[in-house]
Amino acid sequence: xxxxxxxxxxxxxxxxxxxxxxxxxxxxxxxxxxxxxxxxxxxxxxxxxxxxxxxxxxxxxxxxxxxxxxxxxxxxxxxxxxxxxxxxxxxxxxxxxxxxxxxxxxxxxxxxxxxxxxxxxxxxxxxxxxxxxxxxxxxxxxxxxxxxxxxxxxxxxxxxxxxxxxxxxxxxxxxxxxxxxxxxxxxxxxxxxxxxxxxxxxxxxxxxxxxxxxxxxxxxxxxxxxxxxxxxxxxxxxxxxxxxxxxxxxxxxxxxxxxxxxxxxxxxxxxxxxxxxxxxxxxxxxxx
Amino acid sequence: xxxxxxxxxxxxxxxxxxxxxxxxxxxxxxxxxxxxxxxxxxxxxxxxxxxxxxxxxxxxxxxxxxxxxxxxxxxxxxxxxxxxxxxxxxxxxxxxxxxxxxxxxxxxxxxxxxxxxxxxxxxxxxxxxxxxxxxxxxxxxxxxxxxxxxxxxxxxxxxxxxxxxxxxxxxxxxxxxxxxxxxxxxxxxxxxxxxxxxxxxxxxxxxxxxxxxxxxxxxxxxxxxxxxxxxxxxxxxxxxxxxxxxxxxxxxxxxxxxxxxxxxxxxxxxxxxxxxxxxxxxxxxxxxxxxxxxxxxxxxxxxxxxxxxxxxxxxxxxxxxxxxxxxxxxxxxxxxxxxxxxxxxxxxxxxxxxxxxxxxxxxxxxxxxxxxxxxxxxxxxxxxxxxxxxxxxxxxxxxxxxxxxxxxxxxxxxxxxxxxxxxxxxxxxxxxxxxxxxxxxxxxxxxxxxxxxxxxxxxxxxxxxxxxxxxxxxxxxxxxxxxxxxxxxxxxxxxxxxxxxxxxxxxxxxxxxxxxxxxxxxxxxxxxxxxxxxxxxxxxxxxxxxxxxxxxxxxxxxxxxxxxxxxxxxxxxxxxxxxxxxxxxxxxxxxxxxxxxxxxxxxxxxxxxxxxxxxxxxxxxxxx
Numbered sequence: 001x002x003x004x005x006x007x008x009x010x011x012x013x014x015x016x017x018x019x020x021x022x023x024x025x026x027x028x029x030x031x032x033x034x035x036x037x038x039x040x041x042x043x044x045x046x047x048x049x050x051x052x053x054x055x056x057x058x059x060x061x062x063x064x065x066x067x068x069x070x071x072x073x074x075x076x077x078x079x080x081x082x083x084x085x086x087x088x089x090x091x092x093x094x095x096x097x098x099x100x101x102x103x104x105x106x107x108x109x110x111x112x113x114x115x116x117x118x119x120x121x122x123x124x125x126x127x128x129x130x131x132x133x134x135x136x137x138x139x140x141x142x143x144x145x146x147x148x149x150x151x152x153x154x155x156x157x158x159x160x161x162x163x164x165x166x167x168x169x170x171x172x173x174x175x176x177x178x179x180x181x182x183x184x185x186x187x188x189x190x191x192x193x194x195x196x197x198x199x200x201x202x203x204x205x206x207x208x209x210x211x212x213x214x215x216x217x218x219x220x221x222x223x224x225x226x227x228x229x230x231x232x233x234x235x236x237x238x239x240x241x242x243x244x245x246x247x248x249x250x251x252x253x254x255x256x257x258x259x260x261x262x263x264x265x266x267x268x269x270x271x272x273x274x275x276x277x278x279x280x281x282x283x284x285x286x287x288x
Numbered sequence: 289x290x291x292x293x294x295x296x297x298x299x300x301x302x303x304x305x306x307x308x309x310x311x312x313x314x315x316x317x318x319x320x321x322x323x324x325x326x327x328x329x330x331x332x333x334x335x336x337x338x339x340x341x342x343x344x345x346x347x348x349x350x351x352x353x354x355x356x357x358x359x360x361x362x363x364x365x366x367x368x369x370x371x372x373x374x375x376x377x378x379x380x381x382x383x384x385x386x387x388x389x390x391x392x393x394x395x396x397x398x399x400x401x402x403x404x405x406x407x408x409x410x411x412x413x414x415x416x417x418x419x420x421x422x423x424x425x426x427x428x429x430x431x432x433x434x435x436x437x438x439x440x441x442x443x444x445x446x447x448x449x450x451x452x453x454x455x456x457x458x459x460x461x462x463x464x465x466x467x468x469x470x471x472x473x474x475x476x477x478x479x480x481x482x483x484x485x486x487x488x489x490x491x492x493x494x495x496x497x498x499x500x501x502x503x504x505x506x507x508x509x510x511x512x513x514x515x516x517x518x519x520x521x522x523x524x525x526x527x528x529x530x531x532x533x534x535x536x537x538x539x540x541x542x543x544x545x546x547x548x549x550x551x552x553x554x555x556x557x558x559x560x561x562x563x564x565x566x567x568x569x570x571x572x573x574x575x576x577x578x579x580x581x582x583x584x585x586x587x588x589x590x591x592x593x594x595x596x597x598x599x600x601x602x603x604x605x606x607x608x609x610x611x612x613x614x615x616x617x618x619x620x621x622x623x624x625x626x627x628x629x630x631x632x633x634x635x636x637x638x639x640x641x642x643x644x645x646x647x648x649x650x651x652x653x654x655x656x657x658x659x660x661x662x663x664x665x666x667x668x669x670x671x672x673x674x675x676x677x678x679x680x681x682x683x684x685x686x687x688x689x690x691x692x693x694x695x696x697x698x699x700x701x702x703x704x705x706x707x708x709x710x711x712x713x714x715x716x717x718x719x720x721x722x723x724x725x726x727x728x729x730x731x732x733x734x735x736x737x738x739x740x741x742x743x744x745x746x747x748x749x750x751x752x753x754x755x756x757x758x759x760x761x762x763x764x765x766x767x768x769x770x771x772x773x774x775x776x777x778x779x780x781x782x783x784x785x786x787x788x789x790x791x792x793x794x795x796x797x798x799x800x801x802x803x804x805x806x807x808x809x810x811x812x813x814x815x816x817x818x819x820x821x822x823x824x825x826x827x828x829x830x831x832x833x834x835x836x837x838x839x840x841x842x843x844x845x846x847x848x849x850x851x852x853x854x855x856x857x858x859x860x861x862x863x864x865x866x867x868x869x870x871x872x873x874x875x876x877x878x879x880x881x882x883x884x885x886x887x888x889x890x891x892x893x894x895x896x897x898x899x900x901x902x903x904x905x906x907x908x909x910x911x912x
Contacts, residue, residue, distance in 0.1 A: 109756055115756075156569070162763075162764045163601075163762060164763065165763050167597065168763050171597070171601040172709050174600075176564070176601050176602070177563045177564045183486070183569070238709070241763065245761040
């Protein structure tokens with residue numbers, strides 16, 4: 001985790017941190033020692049963002065992701081200095097960043113995310129089928145009979161019935177033998193860990209991959225063969241299994257002031273946010 | 289050492305199906321034979337403690353490997369502290385590690401030095417037991433990559449070091465095995481084995497056999513492919529590596545492989561029992577315990593659960609995950625394998641320890657047993673020469689399986705308790721952490737009882753909640769653990785392998801996540817998650833003494849003889865681990881699924897203890 005810059009006041013709408021308990025207060029005090037603790041004295045407020053340092057197209061330490069761009073837009077809008085706390089986005093991410101009080105905003109979380117309070121959603125994307133454009137496969141549903149024979153790439157997460165929606169959808173149809181698994185985290189020692197599953201389609205290692213829209217959209221643009229992205233149609237077999245998700249910003253629970261400020265920003269600067277998503281090729285779908 | 293057990297007339301027979309076939313198994317418990325080859329005590333050796341760690345382990349003055357000896361009995365022959373005087377047990381000295389993650393490691397004692405390894409950042413301390421207050425002799429900070437905390441998930445524990453030939457061997461969370469000179473703490477070699485960037489970590493304690501350091505990886509939840517590696521103890525070079533999935537040549541399966549059951553025979557089952565390429569990311573990590581039988585020249589260890597797919601995505605037995613391997617230590621070649629949970633549905637890793645004991649059966653034959661208290665709730669008695677299951681009986685309430693088919697050796701699943709997508713399946717017993725997790729048992733040759741620290745938890749599973757990782761919404765399982773029948777969440781069971789039933793049990797409020805140790809003073813020591821460190825009568829389970837530690841105890845107690853010739857008991861306190869993450873990671877117990885399913889089950893743990901690592905050393909009268 002990086003040490004944020006010189007002490008400065010909080011991002012205006014956050015207000016002072018309000019520890020809930022003596023334990024929390026102690027932890028927060030330790031965590032904030034030497035970091036950007038809120039004081040009212042300095043001139044420029046800071047926007048403290050929790051982000052992954054190696055997770056394109058979302059974010060990276062070099063600021064090249066679309067969530068970096070949205071954070072920059074937000075900071076500029078609030079005349080705040082942008083500060084990051086870097087932590088890999090996986091188990092423990094929220095606990096060690098937002099939860100530890102060292103940063104205040106996660107730029108992208110699902111609207112129904114349990115671990116944070118969420119703002120109004122600012123985009124809705126979908127899992128997409130990714131295939132070579134020249135093959136004109138046109139797969140748009142898990143009920144497409146060809147999926148029983150095509151080689152399919154899909155991301156996997158863990159056991160104990162935690163897995164990506166496409167993995168669940170394939171499994172429930174007994175499509176297992178022709179499925180190739182890719183780590184949802186990728187190889188973190190490489191610059192774009194999430195690119196592997198899209199590259200596999202580009203290289204012809206799999207016929208079709210099922211990938212979360214923003215990841216697919218971004219890496220498909222640098223493909224050599226030309227890739228087609230088709231949103232996954234709602235699952236007729238398991239109507240409660242979603243493939244499209246509303247994405248919001250996440251803040252600590254009990255931080256309604258900040259949440260309202262972000263809602264206002266997302267509404268007022270909607271066009272600018274959309275422009276950033278367009279630049280990164282983030283596929284969007286209509287709401288429910 | 290292998291405890292030798294002989295028949296005592298009038299003992300109760302097996303009450304298992306197998307008993308019909310193999311007749312009544314009788315065993316009795318006699319004082320362990322004196323070892324003529326027992327080395328001079330550490331002090332007489334002047335601290336120059338070379339030679340076979342298996343022989344060194346026979347000296348009850350020391351504790352040179354977490355399981356005490358190659359047979360993993362965690363039995364100490366010391367009896368100065370016993371039922372008559374244990375009430376006088378008091379704190380001799382303490383040491384704060386200053387760390388707040390779970391402390392699962394066993395201290396080691398070699399000569400007049402004690403060694404501990406902490407949770408991440410895996411600092412090793414050596415204490416001079418010959419001086420008042422046991423001051424720090426040296427300390428070594430391996431400076432593991434801070435990223436291993438974030439990249440390598442949530443489990444920051446370390447289960448201990450191992451000593452051999454003047455060297456301390458231990459693993460770091462960021463995937464290195466390190467050899468330190470025991471007298472100075474200077475590193476002799478460092479070998480990078482696991483790659484945190486792929487989700488691999490190392491948390492297990494090494495075992496040193498015949499000049500080889502045996503270590504394995506953790507991280508099955510990340511699509512890691514499990515392995516056990518033998519490193520040359522002198523140089524740190526990899527001698528052999530045995531994978532838990534894939535082609536026979538990777539698993540080190542060759543002509544000497546003779547599994548007992550037909551379902552484990554065939555070519556490349558590590559590929560053919562998986563769909564497609566599933567074996568490449570299939571799990572079967574090796575994060576638990578190893579045992580060794582010098583006579584048979586076999587090492588024994590378990591492989592973890594298959595992953596990272598849901599069970600329905602990986603039809604087949606998913607070999608060689610969730611089972612037990614016997615291998616030659618020199619070459620790694622597999623001799624036999626037995627799968628405790630074919631096509632595991634419940635995260636029932638097969639990594640729990642194997643306690644080796646020789647048992648004289650009814651009819652006069654002596655069987656060399658490996659006893660395993662498994663995650664799936666069954667207590668297995670295996671013939672450790674062949675891998676045959678001689679008995680498998682539940683040691684708690686189990687409804688997710690109906691035991692083992694004694695003909696085929698296969699676990700009999702209960703279909704209605706299998707997790708299903710989109711369906712809430714209630715009251716699956718045991719829960720994912722199993723009837724017993726990593727926390728090791730002990731075995732007393734005096735009482736003939738196996739002392740099992742374990743859980744009494746069931747779970748409800750619904751594979752539906754939406755969650756979030758790495759910019760990818762995913763469908764998480766909503767899992768909630770809860771107390772099993774009786775309402776107590778923890779149990780200590782003294783298991784009589786002869787009768788295949790419990791001799792006595794102790795109910796505990798929280799899961800008993802510490803190891804146990806048993807002594808020739810017929811005392812059993814263990815800790816509780818709320819912080820009690822207890823001594824009970826090993827014959828009856830009666831509580832004889834207890835001390836409230838500053839934090840919950842999930843470590844492994846040890847027993848040794850100090851430089852003053854007196855018996856000491858040591859344990860690391862410091863709640864955490866999988867069960868204690870609510871406290872050590874400050875999770876929100878209002879979320880029933882926090883820390884996997886522990887939120888609901890242990891919501892009251894945060895009011896019962898707080899985190900913080902501390903070494904406690906006890907002796908009669910204390911204060912020495």
